[in-house]
Amino acid sequence: MAYSFENLSHADFEDLARDLLGQETGVRFEGFSAGPDGGIDGRHATADKLTILQAKHYAGSPFSALKSAMAKSRPCIDVLKPSRYLLATSRALTPANKASLAREIGPWLQSQADIFGPTEINDLLRKFPEIAKANLKLWLSGTAVLERIVHAAAHAFTVVTREEIESKLKVYAPNPSFTAARDKLEQGHVVIISGPPGVGKTTLAEMLSYAYISDGWTYVAIRSLNDGFAKLDDRTKQIFFFDDFLGTAALDTRALASNDSDLTRFLKRVRASSNARFVLTTRAPIFEEARRISEHLADQRLDIAKYVLDVGVYTRRIRARILYNHLAISGVSQEHIVALWQSHAVPLIVDHKNYNPRIIEAMTDGPQMRDVTPASYGAEFLKALDNPSRIWDVSFRKHIPEMCRHLLYALFFCSDYGVSLDELRVAFDALHQLLASKYSTPHGPKDFEEAVRILEGGYININGKTVTFINPSLRDFLTDYIDSPELVEDLAEAAQKADWSKRVSDHIKAKRLWRETSCKRGYTAFISVARRFTILPEMKKNEDREGVWSYYDLSFGGRIELLLEWSKESDNAVFVQIATEIAANPSRRFDAWRDGQRLVSLIIRLQDGAEYGSLKGAEKLRTAIEDQLVTMLNGYIVPDDLDSILDSMEGYEQVLGDRVRTALSDAMRAQFERLDSLIEDVDNESTLDDHIKAIRRFAPLVGVKDDVLVRAVATIELKKSEIEEVSSAAESPTFPASIRRESDKFDDQALEDLFAPLVYGLR
Known part of the structure; x- marks a missing residue:
């Protein structure tokens, strides 16, 4: 597989170069100050030798830009006088290009073979495949892997484009939460990623799911447990993903009570299957409330706490990388970036008590940037962190016409996962006409198309026929507004x-x-x-x-x-x-x-x-x-549904009356008479195990003889063995989380080194 490196930031490319060339040369490179002089990205020093590594991420740039950057670096190289100098660049090189770069580097270059362009870097990645897989952003950026992810998403409830995946990869900052999530998922087949709004729960869950897809697993994104039960198949390696499974609003106790038993049943089925993994996300306060009021989620036997991974506590290094990545790929001008750094706002942003990736995203790419001058960028960024609600407030109230606000209201009360354009139009037309008539504001038949045109890209995303908010922080704002x-x-x-x-x-x-x-x-x-x-x-x-x-x-x-x-x-x-x-x-x-x-x-x-x-x-x-x-x-009712109904009747048999009790008894007997048809289309062993438990429960309640029960259980066991014949237990994924060991130290000098390529125009 050949990589283009375009989805890597300058800092990501430096990390990759240090890992690869360190492995190739057998030395460990330490980070070295970047700075405005062109910078050195890695060095290895012994008593009498100094090896210097420089990484230049110039994919897509003209060769003249790379050559100019190397000329600027020459004074720094001359001062260091290395025994060996290595250059890694993402810019494609011809033999003539290498010769030209060799002249710029001077006597410190032992051989042009020490200049590694994309061809040589890809050769090293094939030589050391574990480095490619450990570098998650690089691995998921590979053409074959991207196509697999896009194909998998197309068969889920939503469509994800290659461009969307690549944009997420560009801003993602690999962190220890990925390793922790993968480990929990492998240990118990379930991980519940919990944390405050905007800390990156969904991004982490998506990256984890994408990594499994790259390893040959089938992606099953679900909106409800109905979807999950319908698609669970023990014969296939499946990674299930349920985003915000408890919702975003305050919990309704009764609504939770009608769903939590289904959740625990599904968790148990996934846990029992060697071929299933289940990734869920939820907001921490809502999850804690759910555990408080839910009998099933609080069940000690389920021990749901062991599946929970709380995220949102980032090291200073990770916070800085997230900010760096967003600035590097956003439309923020060089003037804004320089002003942000010179105002000394960057360390204040990174260390802010309200630091949140969602705010970082909103303040680096969105309509709220419209009136922000370079001189005021740092102050506005900090104000947004001080008071997150103001991010959307001004643009929502002043920058868009009334019909656009009406469309956003309509979208807010549609599904959290997005809505079709046709369905949104129906909701908008009714609301817009009512509000426009009530307040005597102009409205016309083309208002929906015009509102969509104005909002697209700044407030909403349109993916195929599906409309979503461009940033979850806009939904959070409307919740309060x-x-x-x-x-x-x-x-x-x-x-x-x-x-x-x-x-x-x-x-x-x-x-x-x-x-x-x-x-x-x-x-x-x-x-x-x-x-x-x-x-x-x-x-x-x-x-x-x-x-x-x-x-x-x-x-x-x-x-x-x-x-x-x-x-x-x-x-x-x-x-x-x-x-x-x-x-x-x-x-x-x-x-x-x-x-x-x-x-x-x-x-x-x-x-x-x-x-x-x-x-x-x-x-x-x-x-x-x-x-x-x-x-x-x-009517026709499967054992699981009947078992659930029986559970809900427990203790209320007399209240429900003779007709219901008689119908329940008849339904339980019918399970034995219709067993073959009931299990005909079942394709996972855990469901069949639940069927066995159900009929064993039904038999004594309706007087089914022991021999009839034994035959029924044997029939289900035979069906299980048929599934086992075509199933094989999935091995743990082959992708490691990381092979790099980051230092805990990340002081202001390290922060300056990281941001130097952006500030000095080296990106």
Whole structure:
């Protein structure tokens, strides 16, 4: 594999040169001051000999620029008088180029063979492949690896372009968290990367996932546990990635309760599979709250704490490298960089108590740079660290027209993972028309296209047909900015989808935007979208993949739950009436996976004297939901879903009534009668193990004879053996985290050495 080195920064290239030429010559190079004179990047000194290494990262630059830089370096080389001088450069060289450089270097060059261009460096990388793999940024930049990553992402829920991956690689600063994450992942097959917003959790998780992809693993990025269970396959090496798996808003206890058991089940399945790895990210405060209120996450037997890696504490060296990398690849002018250094702001930024990679990214590439002069750059950078919310405040309020703010509001309440342009247009059109009419501002049919054009590149990314915020810090800003009770009432009235309206509702609760006196009036704003809950589709056909359907909106059980919440808050019976229409529709079939446990919970909460029992029409709704649960149990239901429903019924059997208990018993017996069809498409052993546990639990509850149970277990074991025949246990990944040993010392001189190539125009 040949590398172009374009994704490496000057500092990265220096590190690579020291590692490679040190291995080739059998010496260990120490770092050496760079400085404005052209610099020396490595030296090895003994009692009577001095070997000097210089690295010049000039990929894509004209040869004249490299030659000029070498001329500037000559006085420094003459002073040192090395016994041997080595030059490594990323600039392609001809024999004539080497001869020209030899003349600039002078007598200190023993041979032109000591000038290493890209061809010679690639030869050394083939000779020492462990160095290539240990240099993660270089390894992932290889053409074959990049193509593999792009191909893998195209088969996940999102599309990642080569350009996006390369841009992330350019600013990534390898750090010890990568090694720690890889080790945890190999030890327990699961790593939960936790930390405050903006510290690089997602970047670390992506780099880890990409490294596994480069080692031949199948990438499975998921948005829900439904995706994970559906795609788990013991016959294939799989790396699962679930970003922000607990969400970004304050936790709803009941919502967590309906998902945490599925999470623990999936964790156990991954842990039991030799061919699966699971990488999750979450914000630290939300994760701690989840552990506090979740019975399953707090389970001592699961011991979830051993999978958690807290990130965000960076050494001074890593902080400096992150800042350096962002400045090196951003559009920040040379004048700004020089002014930033001369204002003495760089060490203050690196050492700031609020240092955060997300702020670094925002202050080196974004609309907030529009009015920042070189002279004020250092002060503005420090102000952003002092008060992170101001990063987007001025540009959001003053630099974009009203229609653009409306589009960003619409995007904020769409999925955290992005939304299609078509879906965003629907949300925008409704909201924009409502707000423009209410406040008598101009609006027209082309406003969506115009708003997208203005925002793209500065506020939003468009990848294929998917729109996302350009930087998560913009979402963080809007979380705090959207705090007007009147605005959220308008947002509620403009909602077009159930899940969008739920996010608005959750935001209202999390921010406590409606006082008790305004709740009743405020929640009635949801009536318009609530009336559409009966017809809004739950699933949608995938336009890009024939025959594939995806979850598109809240499940019908989730809609009923949301309607009851609104009814309780507003004391408005219309929400219960709509919920009853949903549940009483005989043609509607509720999904056991998404709604099995929820239906049981709703029946219990709707009984007289319970949470929703006092609502007008509660009994009629309860009966309709009970009918749906019975229909579900009488239909085709897999052992896992039935086992979960049985769990949710425990202790409430009498409350649920005879019809439900009878249907449950019939469903458990049917598991033995339909076993062959139930396991026909199962392709992982851990799922089959769960099936065995489930039927062993069902058998004594419904009087299944021992010989029938034995045959059923044997049938499942036979299916497991078939999977084992075509499966092989995955070996640990072959990529090492690093072969370099960084010194803990990183003083102001080291900081100056690092930034010299940027400050003095050597990048």
